[in-house]
Amino acid sequence: MANPRRLLRLRNITEIARHTWSRIWPEPMPSGWKVYLVRKTVIQSVHGRQVCGVTLARSKTILVGRNTGHYSFETLVHELAHLRTLEEQIDHGPRWQHEFNSVARTTLGSELARHI
Numbered sequence: 001m002a003n004p005r006r007l008l009r010l011r012n013i014t015e016i017a018r019h020t021w022s023r024i025w026p027e028p029m030p031s032g033w034k035v036y037l038v039r040k041t042v043i044q045s046v047h048g049r050q051v052c053g054v055t056l057a058r059s060k061t062i063l064v065g066r067n068t069g070h071y072s073f074e075t076l077v078h079e080l081a082h083l084r085t086l087e088e089q090i091d092h093g094p095r096w097q098h099e100f101n102s103v104a105r106t107t108l109g110s111e112l113a114r115h116i
Contacts, residue, residue: 011037013076013116017062020073022081024107033060033083037072037116040065055082064116074112077104 017035022028040052043065047054052065052076062079066072081100088095107114 009039013037013064017076017080018116020077020108024077024080024104025084029080030060030083033062035062035064035076035079037066038063040067053079055086057077057086066116068099072116073114076116077108077112080104 012034014033014035017033019056036079043051043054043063056060056061058065062075062076062083063111064072064079078100081096082100085093090096
């Protein structure tokens with residue numbers, strides 16, 4: 001049987017995420033969280049064909065799909081905005097909209113269109 005970690009092909013991008021977070025928001029990224037770049041099929045097989053990133057609160061993990069139709073950096077920032085709004089009941093509610101569109105998009109601008 002194949003090694004499950006090899007099948008996932010995890011790439012730890014937590015430091016990139018922490019650096020990005022510090023550019024957008026004044027307080028530090030919550031401790032204990034890990035961010036990984038993985039095959040998008042790993043995410044999509046569990047969470048649906050349109051999903052390119054997912055925030056898993058129980059395990060304090062964010063998965064960002066690589067080689068997606070969406071740019072990986074934008075997906076990373078999208079998930080970081082979810083991390084800021086974990087208590088919001090609606091998936092892309094008004095608080096998330098503010099954090100992603102008004103704060104992050106304004107700060108990073110065209111950088112969102114690049115790959116990690």
